[in-house]
Amino acid sequence: MTRLSRRHPRYRSLRVRARLAAASRSGLVAPEGLIAHGRGEAFDYFLGERTRPSAARAQSEAARWLLAARHPVVSVNGNVAALDAPGIARLQRAVPGLRVEVNLFHRTPERVARVARRLQKAGVTGLLGLHPDARIPGLASDRAKVSRAGTFSADVALIPLEDGDRAEALRAHGTRVIAIDLNPLSRTARAADLPIVDELGRALAGIAAAAKRQRSRGGARRGRAPSAEALLADARRTMAGNLTQGPEGRRRRPGARARGSAEGETSRRTGAAGPPV
Amino acid sequence: MTRLSRRHPRYRSLRVRARLAAASRSGLVAPEGLIAHGRGEAFDYFLGERTRPSAARAQSEAARWLLAARHPVVSVNGNVAALDAPGIARLQRAVPGLRVEVNLFHRTPERVARVARRLQKAGVTGLLGLHPDARIPGLASDRAKVSRAGTFSADVALIPLEDGDRAEALRAHGTRVIAIDLNPLSRTARAADLPIVDELGRALAGIAAAAKRQRSRGGARRGRAPSAEALLADARRTMAGNLTQGPEGRRRRPGARARGSAEGETSRRTGAAGPPV
Numbered sequence: 088m089t090r091l092s093r094r095h096p097r098y099r100s101l102r103v104r105a106r107l108a109a110a111s112r113s114g115l116v117a118p119e120g121l122i123a124h125g126r127g128e129a130f131d132y133f134l135g136e137r138t139r140p141s142a143a144r145a146q147s148e149a150a151r152w153l154l155a156a157r158h159p160v161v162s163v164n165g166n167v168a169a170l171d172a173p174g175i176a177r178l179q180r181a182v183p184g185l186r187v188e189v190n191l192f193h194r195t196p197e198r199v200a201r202v203a204r205r206l207q208k209a210g211v212t213g214l215l216g217l218h219p220d221a222r223i224p225g226l227a228s229d230r231a232k233v234s235r236a237g238t239f240s241a242d243v244a245l246i247p248l249e250d251g252d253r254a255e256a257l258r259a260h261g262t263r264v265i266a267i268d269l270n271p272l273s274r275t276a277r278a279a280d281l282p283i284v285d286e287l288g289r290a291l292a293g294i295a296a297a298a299k300r301q302r303s304r305g306g307a308r309r310g311r312a313p314s315a316e317a318l319l320a321d322a323r324r325t326m327a328g329n330l331t332q333g334p335e336g337r338r339r340r341p342g343a344r345a346r347g348s349a350e351g352e353t354s355r356r357t358g359a360a361g362p363p364v
Numbered sequence: 365m366t367r368l369s370r371r372h373p374r375y376r377s378l379r380v381r382a383r384l385a386a387a388s389r390s391g392l393v394a395p396e397g398l399i400a401h402g403r404g405e406a407f408d409y410f411l412g413e414r415t416r417p418s419a420a421r422a423q424s425e426a427a428r429w430l431l432a433a434r435h436p437v438v439s440v441n442g443n444v445a446a447l448d449a450p451g452i453a454r455l456q457r458a459v460p461g462l463r464v465e466v467n468l469f470h471r472t473p474e475r476v477a478r479v480a481r482r483l484q485k486a487g488v489t490g491l492l493g494l495h496p497d498a499r500i501p502g503l504a505s506d507r508a509k510v511s512r513a514g515t516f517s518a519d520v521a522l523i524p525l526e527d528g529d530r531a532e533a534l535r536a537h538g539t540r541v542i543a544i545d546l547n548p549l550s551r552t553a554r555a556a557d558l559p560i561v562d563e564l565g566r567a568l569a570g571i572a573a574a575a576k577r578q579r580s581r582g583g584a585r586r587g588r589a590p591s592a593e594a595l596l597a598d599a600r601r602t603m604a605g606n607l608t609q610g611p612e613g614r615r616r617r618p619g620a621r622a623r624g625s626a627e628g629e630t631s632r633r634t635g636a637a638g639p640p641v
Contacts, residue, residue: 107395124399326607331601
């Protein structure tokens with residue numbers, strides 16, 4: 088394996104990639120999860136590897152929903168645990184009452200234990216989903232298995248990196264769904280009541296920060312929340328713009344076009360700039 | 365694992381994905397290879413999962429270059445072997461004198477043996493790269509290791525799913541480089557003398573078919589070959605167009621916009637139509 092240089096323009100993305108490959112070798116992440124991560128990488132690259140202003144607003148709205156919910160839950164799969172278990176723990180601290188539940192597409196007792204260990208080590212408490220006692224109707228696979236006290240009775244569910252079938256089944260179950268998904272065309276993003284088109288780590292950090300702000304000032308700021316369709320359209324436009332620009336535009340900096348917009352650019356920027364892929 | 369329905373609109377892509385995941389479990393494909401495949405999936409989805417007319421022309425030009433070369437070689441890594449070993453064997457039959465050489469980023473004796481077995485079982489003959497005896501200058505990693513009789517002395521090299529460093533090093537070495545790469549922004553695609561922005565299986569089949577046609581009629585058809593920049597720009601435009609259309613446009617059929625163009629649509633279509641991702 089080649090060593091990663093910190094000065095590489097895409098150091099962070101490449102480090103995340105290396106971490107996920109290692110997580111796959113240890114069995115935490117399924118092979119299919121690696122492929123899904125690759126798809127996400129492509130979308131994030133198009134997005135400019137930074138949080139769009141519209142995504143920041145969606146994160147703020149997500150915080151509001153989670154804080155206002157009676158039974159908020161966040162559903163965690165292998166990729167989420169491998170990519171940002173500490174982010175889940177921080178979100179749980181920022182949102183009192185947030186239940187964390189393990190849910191795996193490729194479910195084996197070993198993987199459940201591995202994911203649980205990773206989350207608990209990061210500081211997650213009261214973990215659910217280890218011994219599911221209910222099912223989300225309309226799903227044939229292991230993904231249907233949930234905890235009655237958790238996802239089954241949740242009024243608001245945050246589902247990062249979820250698959251389309253499950254997102255749709257949760258909505259049909261009557262749950263308000265907040266998705267974190269880098270693909271604005273995916274069924275998950277389209278099924279969500281509130282789609283956050285952003286990279287997992289940036290999105291979790293954004294929601295947690297917004298929740299803290301809202302709690303410290305006793306509520307969310309006024310203002311109309313962006314519609315799901317507007318959020319997806321904005322992401323699509325940004326990605327298409329970065330693609331059309333081509334390598335020269337991207338060499339300057341991905342997302343640079345968007346920064347001239349009236350919305351301004353969010354200052355929370357953890358993504359690295361520039362090509363090459 | 366859920367069973368795949370043949371009627372799923374993206375049956376082929378999902379089947380390929382399942383095959384690659386299985387190849388990873390057997391050690392043929394490295395975890396990093398799965399992530400790379402996921403990136404490719406996203407790009408192919410944007411492309412409409414079909415061969416663009418410009419890519420078909422690039423494949424025809426590639427056939428011309430390979431047939432005219434003194435020492436043509438195709439470089440094969442784990443993903444290529446897992447995805448389409450039979451396609452490599454068919455290409456070798458269509459291009460007399462084409463050498464096939466194994467080259468792995470994550471090189472271990474076991475993986476080399478696995479890739480070799482897969483290729484030989486598919487019908488590839490005279491396989492090179494098992495005992496490299498030369499190096500491509502300017503590469504630190506195992507990817508530098510090549511066969512003197514193969515890649516080192518090749519005047520034309522076809523490099524499917526190659527990484528950017530190696531593509532650039534091959535060009536600096538004086539080799540004419542034909543890349544197969546779904547990412548029109550990648551360094552590999554940009555470094556290539558002839559970038560083919562298409563899915564591996566479709567591209568290999570397209571080059572082999574063009575080589576057969578050209579041999580049977582004693583040469584390639586006249587006509588100016590598209591420039592590398594024009595090929596990349598066309599792919600970027602198509603992808604951006606499919607993104608901008610959004611789910612409604614895509615629900616109709618990915619790539620549908622492009623089919624109204626003056627170029628017409630190639631009839632060689634192995635990709636499945638439509639969403640959802």
